[in-house]
Amino acid sequence: MEHGTAAQASLGTEERSLLFHAGVRSHDPDPPPQLDEAAQARVLRKLNWTIVPWLLSFALVCYLDRNNLGFAALQLTRDLRLSCHEYGLGAGIFFVGYTLFQVPLSFGVSRFGAPVWLGGICVVWGAVAVVMAGISSFPAFLALRLLLGVAESSAFPGIYQHLAAFYSPREMTSAYPKVSSANAAASVLGAPLAAAILRLDGHWGLAGWQWLFALEGGLALVFGLCMRLCxxxxxxxxxxxxxxxxxxxxxxxxxSAARQESSRSSLAVLRAVVLDWRVLYLALCWLVIACSMYGLLFWTPLYVKSMFGEVVGPGTGRVERKLQSVASPLPAPSSPPPPPPP
Structure with missing residues (x-):
């Protein structure tokens, strides 16, 4: 008991905050129980069937709202009279906000707890997506795409932090890939779902792309509230x-948190990570992969249009049918894998 208290007392401020919001208190008057291997395996199965589905669904909703611009491209560029340059700028500006705010906003989970923070940002980007259904100008398109990138920036760092509240470093190597499989699920479900929604073009005076943003954004709103509560x-x-x-x-x-605490300052650890050539090499590899995949994802509709001609009828034309066959097997890039266990 004295050993556990001493270990907990050695935690730094950030570790104490993360454990507090994860439901881990710094003092427990009762000695921890011991579980045999079968009982520990049972706990792991419960985590895999409860925590992983929550975060997998969260990542899936994130990918749907991030990538639906590619499916809306044909109708959106037609109705807003966007040039290819303007459309590309709007697609790319998402990643400006995503990159600039990912690190600072990632501290939100340790400050407020995962249900509050992850549920909150899900509600925010869902609201942004719904508002996008009402845009009528290029400046509004740019502003909302930038805001969407900011809102989604801490999603995957937050997923990793919340998994770390339940899983050991070694278990994370199997838990995080399960969540990252949301990219494949988004590819399988996103294309036919978007094609079906785009066929609502003209209903209640709304274009198909407006229905797409409104419905998938509304899904994020509802799911974010469920995360916060459940x-x-x-x-x-x-x-x-x-x-x-x-x-x-x-x-x-x-x-585990006590053992992983470093004797070096946070700034020294950050400097060592940023200057590590292996980190820089993997970051460059991920940059090339992401640029290639998102380039195909956002530009495939316009490529298909240039190859097969104009749309024949709203929502049911030849281009849309070709787009479904081309885009459905296209996998959206997943987040980078977690670091290996020590």
């Missing part, structure tokens, strides 16, 4: 675990 914040609030399992998981994660 997703467990950490081991101690995980009602799907028994009391004994919660106490064991709480103690394990607290001990």
């Amino acid at each position: 997703m467990p914040a950490g081991p101690q609030s995980a009602r799907f675990l028994t009391s004994k399992e919660r106490r064991w998981l709480h103690a394990r994660q607290t001990s």
